[in-house]
Amino acid sequence: MRTIGKLLIDSQDVDNIIKKVEAGNITVNLPSARVISAVHGEGIQSLLDSIDDHNGVAGSMLIGGDGLVIASTYTGAADRDTLGVLAHGLMGNSNLATLRFDLGKLDQMILTSVITDNNHRKKITTILTDAEVGALAVFIDSPLVVSLDELLGQLSTVARGE
Numbered sequence: 001m002r003t004i005g006k007l008l009i010d011s012q013d014v015d016n017i018i019k020k021v022e023a024g025n026i027t028v029n030l031p032s033a034r035v036i037s038a039v040h041g042e043g044i045q046s047l048l049d050s051i052d053d054h055n056g057v058a059g060s061m062l063i064g065g066d067g068l069v070i071a072s073t074y075t076g077a078a079d080r081d082t083l084g085v086l087a088h089g090l091m092g093n094s095n096l097a098t099l100r101f102d103l104g105k106l107d108q109m110i111l112t113s114v115i116t117d118n119n120h121r122k123k124i125t126t127i128l129t130d131a132e133v134g135a136l137a138v139f140i141d142s143p144l145v146v147s148l149d150e151l152l153g154q155l156s157t158v159a160r161g162e
Contacts, residue, residue: 044071054151056142063088065134074139087137091128106130108155129155 044062051060052073059074067088069080077083095106111126125140136155 045073048073051138051151051155056140057151058139058141060139061087061137062131063134063137067134070133074137076139083137087128087135091130091135095130108152127152127155 048060048062048071051057058076059072061072061074061080061084062070063084064070065088067085069084072080072084074080074083091106091109094109098104098106108127108129111128112123113126114121114123116122123142125142127138127140129136129138138151138155
């Protein structure tokens, strides 16, 4: 069984849908649907894993343009689907604000916040990057990553192919 959003469906059905789309056997009723092949999915997972290799990164998540989580290595949230929708909304609303202020289209935002974990206050960083398919979210367990410039460069490469 696999989950798609909040739905639980048979793994074989998902594999059959992917195979039919790859073979060109399904061409109707897919005006905006994107089906990711198993090979492409493994590539996305590999990219997220390479981001996670940076010091301090707790996990990363690729979020579709509809807010659904495409791939994730982040285990810190109890409900990653809700986190995906909220991150998508945050990017969308912030982009609207930058456009209204004549600042141009939002490419990336860095959020720093303080959480309380076992009565201990801890600063964390979240980076949201606009991506072709939606957004890339990276969750960092510290206020600043030592190689932040390198990480931001890699995020641009992953999200936009720059």
